Amino acid sequence: MRNALETARTFSTLLMYPEVRQDLLDCQDELEFMAILKRTEQEQQEQQKDERKIQQEAIKSAASFERPEDERFPVGVGIWHDIKRRVPHYLSDFTDGVTGRHSLHKLLSATVFVYFACVLPSIAFGTLNDRNTHGAIDVKKVMVSQTIGGVIFGLFSGQPLIILSTTAPLALYTKIIYEFSHWMHVDFLPLFSLTGLFSCAFLVVYSFLGLSRVMKYTTRSVEEIFALFIVVAFVVDAMRSLSSDFYTYFDPASCSRAINQTSLTGNTSDHSG
Numbered sequence: 001m002r003n004a005l006e007t008a009r010t011f012s013t014l015l016m017y018p019e020v021r022q023d024l025l026d027c028q029d030e031l032e033f034m035a036i037l038k039r040t041e042q043e044q045q046e047q048q049k050d051e052r053k054i055q056q057e058a059i060k061s062a063a064s065f066e067r068p069e070d071e072r073f074p075v076g077v078g079i080w081h082d083i084k085r086r087v088p089h090y091l092s093d094f095t096d097g098v099t100g101r102h103s104l105h106k107l108l109s110a111t112v113f114v115y116f117a118c119v120l121p122s123i124a125f126g127t128l129n130d131r132n133t134h135g136a137i138d139v140k141k142v143m144v145s146q147t148i149g150g151v152i153f154g155l156f157s158g159q160p161l162i163i164l165s166t167t168a169p170l171a172l173y174t175k176i177i178y179e180f181s182h183w184m185h186v187d188f189l190p191l192f193s194l195t196g197l198f199s200c201a202f203l204v205v206y207s208f209l210g211l212s213r214v215m216k217y218t219t220r221s222v223e224e225i226f227a228l229f230i231v232v233a234f235v236v237d238a239m240r241s242l243s244s245d246f247y248t249y250f251d252p253a254s255c256s257r258a259i260n261q262t263s264l265t266g267n268t269s270d271h272s273g
Helices: 004-014 018-025 030-064 068-072 077-095 103-132 139-156 168-184 188-209 211-217 220-249 252-272
Strands: none
Touching: 004 030, 018 030, 077 188, 103 139, 103 168, 168 188, 168 220, 188 211
């Protein structure tokens, strides 16, 4: 027999899903109510079994990196293992969104949410890139490139749930590459394209050699240091822009020079008239 706390916890788990609550409200009699509870319990048990299976597979996959023979970085073995692991689930990754109960409703709501979650950063960082590159990369180009890259990644990466979007480090790198191209007196867009191609080549080499295993030797401090660098860079850039706007529009000396220039222009036009 369950005590009151266990019973309350069981019902709170069952009633946390909106579709289950709606089905229970629509029941006509006690038998239908009990049938829905039984069905929900079975679904939860199956879901827990699937979660345990996924966790076991993840543990086995992580443990395979610890084997001594994997430390030699064999060429292409990691990619081949990833393909064998993902091929059985490739179609289900796309069909799970339209099959099952209330799946289409969840798919539409998630699509709308993710759309705005991706569009807003694209507009923000696209505007920043437009200012940093003097129009060479604007909002339209950022959104088109993000759309094409996201579709290609979703179709051929085996991980369609990963969402690609423009981030602050990319905007910072874009600005650095633009300043470097201006300093070297070369065209920005060809240099930017070559930078992307070289990065792609490095990623291909890393993938074939399985160098992602090296990440197990890193700590969280590496990520924190990188994030701190990005924050400091953007704060300095913001303070520089704020200082420039202040000396342009609010500095007394600049304002007096602007007023004198305006008055001189007006006097010149009066004399000419």
